[in-house]
Amino acid sequence: MLNIVLFGPPGAGKGTQSEKLITKYHLVHLSTGDIFRANIKGATELGTLAKSYMDKGQLVPDEVTIRMLESEVNKNPSANGFIFDGFPRTKAQAAALDVLLKSKSTSITLMLALEVEEAELRKRLLLRGKDSGRPDDQNPEVIQKRIDVYNNETSPVKDFYTEQGKYKGINGIGEINEIFNLLCEKIEAAK
Numbered sequence: 001m002l003n004i005v006l007f008g009p010p011g012a013g014k015g016t017q018s019e020k021l022i023t024k025y026h027l028v029h030l031s032t033g034d035i036f037r038a039n040i041k042g043a044t045e046l047g048t049l050a051k052s053y054m055d056k057g058q059l060v061p062d063e064v065t066i067r068m069l070e071s072e073v074n075k076n077p078s079a080n081g082f083i084f085d086g087f088p089r090t091k092a093q094a095a096a097l098d099v100l101l102k103s104k105s106t107s108i109t110l111m112l113a114l115e116v117e118e119a120e121l122r123k124r125l126l127l128r129g130k131d132s133g134r135p136d137d138q139n140p141e142v143i144q145k146r147i148d149v150y151n152n153e154t155s156p157v158k159d160f161y162t163e164q165g166k167y168k169g170i171n172g173i174g175e176i177n178e179i180f181n182l183l184c185e186k187i188e189a190a191k
């Protein structure tokens, strides 16, 4: 199996690159943000809970997020592999993912990290907010909170994969196809 963690701050381009990677490598795309948004749209209990955190730019609690992710992985028993997009966002989530994959006799192949500086992120997110309808992309304070949460809680997840020799950083500024090619090079080298 090819299991990729696509990592990076909000607005780094994870969703865009995931779409291209799943087409090329026939992987199942699991975006925790997309799953939460689908639950909000469907007015589920999980959606209501997630919304109360997302609207403030905070992380949804680990326990809830991990349980949801596990159930999504379990729904795809015959997958070629997964792209985890927006997960893990804490070290506890990373540790839980390792345990889950181990129980399925597989593991993370590599972490691809899109590196983009903060000023560019703020610009991209506000631009996306204009037509995405995402409330968390329309408020500069919520955007800043998400960037701060990334720096404080999510960024340490890099160390988790660096220690396993799986961390690969990529410059996330440039042409979409150029960045995609760089990601593919790293995947080919790790396969």
Ligand code: ADP
Binding pocket: 009, 010, 011, 032, 033, 034, 036, 053, 054, 055, 057, 058, 059, 060, 061, 065, 085, 086, 087, 088, 089, 093, 136, 146
């Ligand atoms: P972005 O990467 O642009 O911030 P996402 O769609 O990945 O957007 O996430 C939107 C929001 O969903 C996050 O700000 C957070 O509140 C919640 N969320 C997504 N993934 C996770 C996760 N793994 N753990 C906790 N909260 C999450």
